[in-house]
Amino acid sequence: MTPRLSRTTLPGATLARAGLPGHANVRGPAVDPGATSVGLVHLGLGAFHRAHQAVYTEDAAAAAGATGWGILGVTQRSARVAEQLAPQDGLYGVLTKGTDETSLRIIGSLRDVSFPGTGTAHVVRTIAAPTTHVVTLTVTEKGYRRAADGRPDLADPDLGSDVAALAAELGGADPEQPARSPIGLLLRGLARRHRDDAGPITVVCCDNLAENGPVVEGLVQAILTAVPGADALAAWVAASVTFPSTMVDRIVPATTDQHRAEAARLTGLDDHGLVVGEPFTQWVIEDRFAGDRPAWELAGATLTTDVAPYERAKLRVLNASHSTLAYLGALRGYETIAEAIADPALEAVVHALVDEDVLPTLQAPDGLDLAQYREDVLARFANPNTGHTTVQVAMDGSAKLPQRLLGTVRDRLAAGAVPTAAAATIAAWMSYVHATTQGGLEVAGHQVTLDDPLAGVLASAAAGSVDGLPGRLLAVRQVFGDDLAESEVLRREVQAHLRTLAAV
Ligand code: CS2
Numbered sequence: 001m002t003p004r005l006s007r008t009t010l011p012g013a014t015l016a017r018a019g020l021p022g023h024a025n026v027r028g029p030a031v032d033p034g035a036t037s038v039g040l041v042h043l044g045l046g047a048f049h050r051a052h053q054a055v056y057t058e059d060a061a062a063a064a065g066a067t068g069w070g071i072l073g074v075t076q077r078s079a080r081v082a083e084q085l086a087p088q089d090g091l092y093g094v095l096t097k098g099t100d101e102t103s104l105r106i107i108g109s110l111r112d113v114s115f116p117g118t119g120t121a122h123v124v125r126t127i128a129a130p131t132t133h134v135v136t137l138t139v140t141e142k143g144y145r146r147a148a149d150g151r152p153d154l155a156d157p158d159l160g161s162d163v164a165a166l167a168a169e170l171g172g173a174d175p176e177q178p179a180r181s182p183i184g185l186l187l188r189g190l191a192r193r194h195r196d197d198a199g200p201i202t203v204v205c206c207d208n209l210a211e212n213g214p215v216v217e218g219l220v221q222a223i224l225t226a227v228p229g230a231d232a233l234a235a236w237v238a239a240s241v242t243f244p245s246t247m248v249d250r251i252v253p254a255t256t257d258q259h260r261a262e263a264a265r266l267t268g269l270d271d272h273g274l275v276v277g278e279p280f281t282q283w284v285i286e287d288r289f290a291g292d293r294p295a296w297e298l299a300g301a302t303l304t305t306d307v308a309p310y311e312r313a314k315l316r317v318l319n320a321s322h323s324t325l326a327y328l329g330a331l332r333g334y335e336t337i338a339e340a341i342a343d344p345a346l347e348a349v350v351h352a353l354v355d356e357d358v359l360p361t362l363q364a365p366d367g368l369d370l371a372q373y374r375e376d377v378l379a380r381f382a383n384p385n386t387g388h389t390t391v392q393v394a395m396d397g398s399a400k401l402p403q404r405l406l407g408t409v410r411d412r413l414a415a416g417a418v419p420t421a422a423a424a425t426i427a428a429w430m431s432y433v434h435a436t437t438q439g440g441l442e443v444a445g446h447q448v449t450l451d452d453p454l455a456g457v458l459a460s461a462a463a464g465s466v467d468g469l470p471g472r473l474l475a476v477r478q479v480f481g482d483d484l485a486e487s488e489v490l491r492r493e494v495q496a497h498l499r500t501l502a503a504v
Pocket of ligand 1: 318319322323393400
């Protein structure tokens, strides 16, 4: 039987095979896990964090010779990832799948894992420890529990439960009640840090949200105004906590059994926490830290004063194209994004989206040629070896489209232009919602159902004639807001695309 990856079995792994014919480049951790202590708490321990910030953090610590930047990784709703990683002492592999080559490295920066269902008090204490300086988050667009107007959805039962727990803790209670929302958990950690006078801290949102730093800061402050007795905490947060914006980028497909078998062949060890990524990786971070931070610039991250142009270009070019390919690709039965972009008709739709509607709304970040950026992004999508599926990217459209597409639509309408190409993506999404909730959609032999936080609302709106679909779905104001719900121009454009799609 193949032994399981852990600190005990690591020395027996078949590492450092660089250059051996027929062998991939397989490396061990750049830091000594045994000599690394926690200095950073991460909320949302999914595959993306493990393939992105955890790698940068390890490389930064190794380059600086620092031992205080281990990570406490906190899962969201399920204990699964914590259960996969705890027996491995937090060690896991990142399998990098390029078009021509594969490599694998084992990451040692994850020093502790926790599930809020059982570990809330531990997480709260760790956020409050003077040795902790940074909290990072990847909890996905829907994880922030924002209402349609961007304010915290205080009617959300999970957030409500955390707000009640926070109020009790401000009154002196211990954090016994399991946290149920990431923002609630963050707030409870900040409250404890304030109480313990443990010093300033930085909260770094790493989700695909426009202006992600101010978004999280706004949520935190809006919740605090709603909590009785939180005035001193709100003032401390304003003075001692910063929320830099960041742009994160790496394509991270879901790990499959095939990936796990490939990794086990490479290392000789079984890895239940394996993640997979493309070779490209980028992190642009606003340099606005309240205290210490890992020397991420030594690991290739860009520290800058203004992240907004990068963030906007990435969301509007990469993520919007991705969603377009996901919906149109799934509707045509393509399993992967690589298959979708290989279809000339779909490639043309994406080119039109970017050239006609997205690029006119962007200001190029320093030194970036946006047309080249588009080509580079599309070339990454064409990598056949990541196996990134259309259905994975298609999930949560109601939370993703406002961030990646609707800003473009609004800017174009405000400029007096008709966003014909961007309307094609909305039509593709509507058609996908319709197919997955009404008729049934089969992709690569699997029946696909709509995976979306608003699935119920969308399914009701999708029921009925296809001709009335744009009107009924645009009226879902949680997604489109009042302005787009009432835009006759947009409805007409979407309708025209839907007729074309129906004819295909
Ligand atoms: C994708 C992103 O699933 C999705 O919605 O568009 O996860 C995308 O792969 C990353 O943002 C790339 O950095």
